[in-house]
Amino acid sequence: MLKIKGNYFILETKNTSLVIKSQETFAEYLYYGPKLSDYTGLELLAPEDYGWTAPRLVFAQWGYNDFREPSVHVRFQDGSDKTDFRFHKGKIVARETPKELPYSYGEDKCLKLEFVDATAKLKLTLCYTAYYDSDVITSYATLHNSAKKSVYIENLASLCFETWGKDFNFITFDGAWGSERQKHVRPIGTLGKCVNESFTGSSSPMHNPFVMLERTGEVYAFNLVYSGNHREVCDGDEYNRTRMITGINPFSFNWELAPAQDFNTPEAVMAYAPTQEEVSLRMHRFVSEHIIRGKWKKKERPVLVNNWEGTYFDFTKDKILAIAQTAANVGAELFVLDDGWFGKRDDDFRSLGDWVDHVEKTGGIDKLADSIRAMGLKFGIWVEPEMVNEDSDLYRKHPEYAMKIPRREPTRMRNQIMLNLADPQVQGYVYRAIARVIETCKAQYIKWDYNRHMTDCYDRSTRGGEYYHRYIMGLYAVLEKLTARFPNVLFESCASGGCRFDLGMLCYMPQTWTSDNSDARERIAIQSGTAHAYPQNTMGAHVSACPNHQTGNTNSLEARFRVACGGVLGYECDLTKMTEEELAQITEQIEFYKKYRTALQFGEYHRLGNAFGGEVCGYISVAQNQETAVAVVTVLHKRTGIFNYRMAFTGLDDNAQYRVLERGAKGGLKEICVASGSLLNRGAIRLQDILSETDARENSNPIYTKMYVFERVSGKKSR
Ligand code: DGJ
Numbered sequence: 001m002l003k004i005k006g007n008y009f010i011l012e013t014k015n016t017s018l019v020i021k022s023q024e025t026f027a028e029y030l031y032y033g034p035k036l037s038d039y040t041g042l043e044l045l046a047p048e049d050y051g052w053t054a055p056r057l058v059f060a061q062w063g064y065n066d067f068r069e070p071s072v073h074v075r076f077q078d079g080s081d082k083t084d085f086r087f088h089k090g091k092i093v094a095r096e097t098p099k100e101l102p103y104s105y106g107e108d109k110c111l112k113l114e115f116v117d118a119t120a121k122l123k124l125t126l127c128y129t130a131y132y133d134s135d136v137i138t139s140y141a142t143l144h145n146s147a148k149k150s151v152y153i154e155n156l157a158s159l160c161f162e163t164w165g166k167d168f169n170f171i172t173f174d175g176a177w178g179s180e181r182q183k184h185v186r187p188i189g190t191l192g193k194c195v196n197e198s199f200t201g202s203s204s205p206m207h208n209p210f211v212m213l214e215r216t217g218e219v220y221a222f223n224l225v226y227s228g229n230h231r232e233v234c235d236g237d238e239y240n241r242t243r244m245i246t247g248i249n250p251f252s253f254n255w256e257l258a259p260a261q262d263f264n265t266p267e268a269v270m271a272y273a274p275t276q277e278e279v280s281l282r283m284h285r286f287v288s289e290h291i292i293r294g295k296w297k298k299k300e301r302p303v304l305v306n307n308w309e310g311t312y313f314d315f316t317k318d319k320i321l322a323i324a325q326t327a328a329n330v331g332a333e334l335f336v337l338d339d340g341w342f343g344k345r346d347d348d349f350r351s352l353g354d355w356v357d358h359v360e361k362t363g364g365i366d367k368l369a370d371s372i373r374a375m376g377l378k379f380g381i382w383v384e385p386e387m388v389n390e391d392s393d394l395y396r397k398h399p400e401y402a403m404k405i406p407r408r409e410p411t412r413m414r415n416q417i418m419l420n421l422a423d424p425q426v427q428g429y430v431y432r433a434i435a436r437v438i439e440t441c442k443a444q445y446i447k448w449d450y451n452r453h454m455t456d457c458y459d460r461s462t463r464g465g466e467y468y469h470r471y472i473m474g475l476y477a478v479l480e481k482l483t484a485r486f487p488n489v490l491f492e493s494c495a496s497g498g499c500r501f502d503l504g505m506l507c508y509m510p511q512t513w514t515s516d517n518s519d520a521r522e523r524i525a526i527q528s529g530t531a532h533a534y535p536q537n538t539m540g541a542h543v544s545a546c547p548n549h550q551t552g553n554t555n556s557l558e559a560r561f562r563v564a565c566g567g568v569l570g571y572e573c574d575l576t577k578m579t580e581e582e583l584a585q586i587t588e589q590i591e592f593y594k595k596y597r598t599a600l601q602f603g604e605y606h607r608l609g610n611a612f613g614g615e616v617c618g619y620i621s622v623a624q625n626q627e628t629a630v631a632v633v634t635v636l637h638k639r640t641g642i643f644n645y646r647m648a649f650t651g652l653d654d655n656a657q658y659r660v661l662e663r664g665a666k667g668g669l670k671e672i673c674v675a676s677g678s679l680l681n682r683g684a685i686r687l688q689d690i691l692s693e694t695d696a697r698e699n700s701n702p703i704y705t706k707m708y709v710f711e712r713v714s715g716k717k718s719r
Helices: 276-291 317-330 365-374 393-397 424-441 464-485 520-530 557-564 580-595 597-602 677-682
Strands: 002-005 008-012 016-022 027-034 072-075 086-094 109-117 122-131 136-145 151-156 159-164 169-174 182-187 193-197 211-215 218-225 230-236 241-248 255-257 262-264 267-273 304-306 334-337 378-383 445-448 490-493 511-513 539-544 568-572 604-609 616-622 628-635 657-663 669-676 704-714
Touching: 002 086, 002 109, 008 109, 008 122, 016 086, 016 122, 016 267, 027 159, 027 267, 072 136, 122 276, 136 151, 136 276, 151 241, 159 218, 159 267, 169 193, 182 520, 211 230, 211 241, 211 276, 218 230, 218 241, 218 276, 255 262, 255 464, 267 276, 276 604, 304 317, 317 334, 317 365, 317 580, 334 365, 334 445, 365 378, 365 424, 378 424, 424 464, 520 539, 520 557, 520 616, 539 557, 557 568, 557 580, 557 628, 557 704, 568 580, 580 597, 597 616, 597 628, 604 628, 657 677, 669 677
Parallel strands: 304 334, 304 568, 334 378, 378 445, 445 490, 490 511, 511 539, 539 568
Antiparallel strands: 002 008, 008 016, 016 027, 072 151, 086 109, 109 122, 122 136, 136 262, 136 267, 151 255, 159 241, 169 182, 169 211, 193 230, 211 218, 218 267, 230 241, 604 616, 616 628, 628 704, 657 669, 657 704
């Protein structure tokens, strides 16, 4: 809901209010917090002193006595960099988002605040949208040049937000390949300034664009609808304010804004809530309603079997058919043929770029796909379209398509270099090549991989400082066309696992392979960290073989399943090597998953306990109607002499009673009691025998899990 009252601009969501006040020259945040029922007396929120240093600014420009991180920084042709944007007008208008980047959708109005630098003939527009249902507010900026000369944008953030106080923790989700999105907490009070940013050309496994500011009883969360280099800065100042800026990373960014042109930033997303739990639910609702689009929005995702960890490159047509047949027998719904099906791809040194059949291996992907479909499965296929190997027909024919700097040796990662997607001709090639693959095998699912970081950025017709952003725009242009042409295909984003898990990719691909690390123990922290910002239906989670290929850890098939139920379930192993007993167990697991799939994939997801070093942790996924819920709790470390593991659940209907069922070590459900939702939500519920499922003396240090199902037996529905 958007309102203008004189020079006050009010954005309301179901539970929050944001108030901005325009002054003669600038505009400031007056309030962002729990929803106000009456706005009388807003002047009490204004600062005492209206020098440039005191208000909480909606953007921060360079050249005044504000020496913190600017959100707008423009360089002119005479070398100067001072701008003088002054408030011009604010209006509520129909929301029409720019075409070159993905934006959220589902609201038809937005608030536009315009600021003009009359001397430079530049107009800065901030566009705010309030998503009432999900309690999220978004913002992006547009700079328009009405002058006769180009200007150079050195930084234009998507959002600048300021609030009083410096008593915040800055919470980020950092890591590496195989240990993505680990939660880290830094107090900003003493540090003054904290930065979270990526330089990889992608959103990166090192620092996800999702960050939070937290202090007692208040959490502000921020994210970015963008897949490239990003930067989030929180900057506390001597006036006891904290500024939060989020947007494209200004590192190696310099955009020429020619006369009459606009530059639009990606969209930033912010939410306010009293707890981290609540802020996650708001972000999840926003992603499900306003980011994920198309046929797969809120549609149950198939249980898949992928051959990668089962075969790697070493497979034959018969091997694939045998795995697929076993997949069909155990009740899987989709078979995914991973890397190695094209060109001469028997290892990772060659053929990226040659998206044609490796016929000796596949017998023809069209026929292979048909045979797999005849088993009652959907067929999906792996591609890595943004890359090329030098040993490929594509590179031999079109070396100019590669991302390379003339006369310099390119940096190779995983033996591959990147394609120059900043070039429309290369975009065209990638689009046609992947469309041909989809059409040839009538793929119903595409796993879109991306297995290196970006270096050697160069395109002869792109200015250096524009390269990273133009690459991302090129990628989005290809994805826009492909997803429009193949609306029924389920796309899963993958970047060596979860190295590009962001809202930009989710606009095109409703799920992401969360991590190449499929070890159940490791996955608990990875999935728990990811779930702070992204709902469980966006997280691919597979059961793989043991000892685990990444860590060497061994866990029971049931424990691996329980952890994988925290996302979109798949199996990634050679099913033909499983025993009859294991296959029977998997059949039962898939049946169970399908029965509770709505709750597991689309329920409200709450983290339980403390996944980052606590004794007991886990998750509960509560169906939207609170009729059923599934919980998994885990003890990560067996400790001698520690008993009485206990856990409060959460998200169940306080006014209902639930039948509590416990899943057995090899499947099956046993009723343990009937209990009230309010008690289950608050009590320290005992987790009987959590350590006795496996031999207490075994020494592989597995994780110990319990899985519960809650089914409403009485109490009227409160939602
Ligand atoms: C990295 C992915 O994350 C894996 O799942 C697999 O698809 C390999 N690439 C294939 O090269």
